[in-house]
Amino acid sequence: MLDSTERSPPLLDVRGVTLQYKTRDHLVTATYRVDFSVLRSDRFILLGPSGCGKSTLLKAVGGYMAPTEGEIHLKGQLVTRPGPDRMMVFQEFDQLLPWKTVRQNVVFALETSGKLKGKAAGEKAMQYIEKVHLTRFADAYPHTLSGGMKQRVAIARGMAMEPDILLMDEPFAALDALTRRQMQEELLALWDETKFTVLFVTHSIPEAVKIGNRILLLSPHPGQVKAELNSLPADADRASVAALEARIHGMLFADRLEEDEHV
Template sequence: MLARDPLPPAVFEVNRLTLEYPTAAGTVRAVDDVSFRAGEGERLALLGPSGCGKSSILKAVAGFLKPASGAIKVRGRDVKGPGPDRIVVFQEFDQLLPWKTVRQNVEFPLRMAAKLSKAEIRERTETTLKKVGLERVIDSYPHTLSGGMKQRAAIARALVTDADVLLMDEPFAALDALTRSQLQRELLELAEELGFTLLFVTHSIEEAILIGTKLHLLSPHPGRTITSLDSHEFGREDIGTARLENLTREVHDLLFSPKIRKGAPENV
């Protein structure tokens, strides 16, 4: 389960990232000296206990939080703020505008950018929606779509802008088990078909293994790197198998070992 070698060129990389928040009692360090990277088509799952800074890291990669120290790069360029090269797909995909059709939702970021003609916007939108299998509901409204269709529409809206990285922060956390399982399957099918690069935040060990091609484990607050693991050989066909249970147990032991909880991350 060790990291693959040689490393592919990085689509995004986080180098010695430290994040801090000002509070009434003083500055609080949320993330301490964390580094990771992902290549083309890789899906990196950030995994750790509540309060370890997973969501803060994702917000920093999105450009919404300024690092106290360290650097974040996408395609070798420093992240200075939000940009179209990084698109956040929010929890339950509620960024879809309910008064707009699927077509209009996906067109929206292209129209806001005002860099393409109406014909070019229409062509790119229709091509992207066909890629994600929504050409039959292109003129439907979000409330008429299933959860899987909403997810596909949200991802299409990211892909239509040619974003380099999709960012997902516990998108299935509030869902029941059956819906969650269905949407995990939908996401994996799209990822394998379209090959997008993903940063995925979750507190579920099994979900991280199934969604991610690599895992980055964080210690309890403040979040520090424990280790990175390769999970690209695991998929939904491994659910219920001994090999998945063994890796889940291994990851659990790394996250919750007494040594880690005392603030001394180990390298594996």
């Protein structure tokens, strides 16, 4: 088991990555010498409290910022700029282009990135819009959709591009609790179908345990790796889920027990 993972090179390799950004008055170190690697078909979670640099780390993998130290490799290639081989799904509902319909949003992504053209792009777009159950809304403009539907379009858009890795930055954080749970289940169903690779940022421990197969815990200010854990299979019993959640909670908040955790 250990041998096989060591022999096949990781899809995404993050080595000693330190990330810094400037605000008006300060130079902030967001993460310090973070290491992890993501294998093909992983549901890899970056988990940590706010201020642990998990979103910044995702942006660096997306190619939006360069590490001050360390390197990020995707399929052996150094990541230097954003590209359609790493599709982002953001938390914000305004990530869809409001001047394009649901279908046009997906088609536009496929066509501008040079992935597919014309009829082939339209067919691929509809195929993925169907996967997220939005066929009836293919010709609707984003402003007529609910928050959950917009996030589903963003996921369809990301998946239609068939990227090497899908980067999701707290995509369900702005949704109400019921919709969030439904979206988590839909995402897992989609993964069962296509076994895509996803790097998923969240600050919710239950979400991490539910979505991920591998969880990277980060400590805050600056973000450093605290642990890399295996999650549980989908059919795990409630007691072991609760035990894992309690264990993660203990590791993340060992020194700050007074802080409330919101799910």
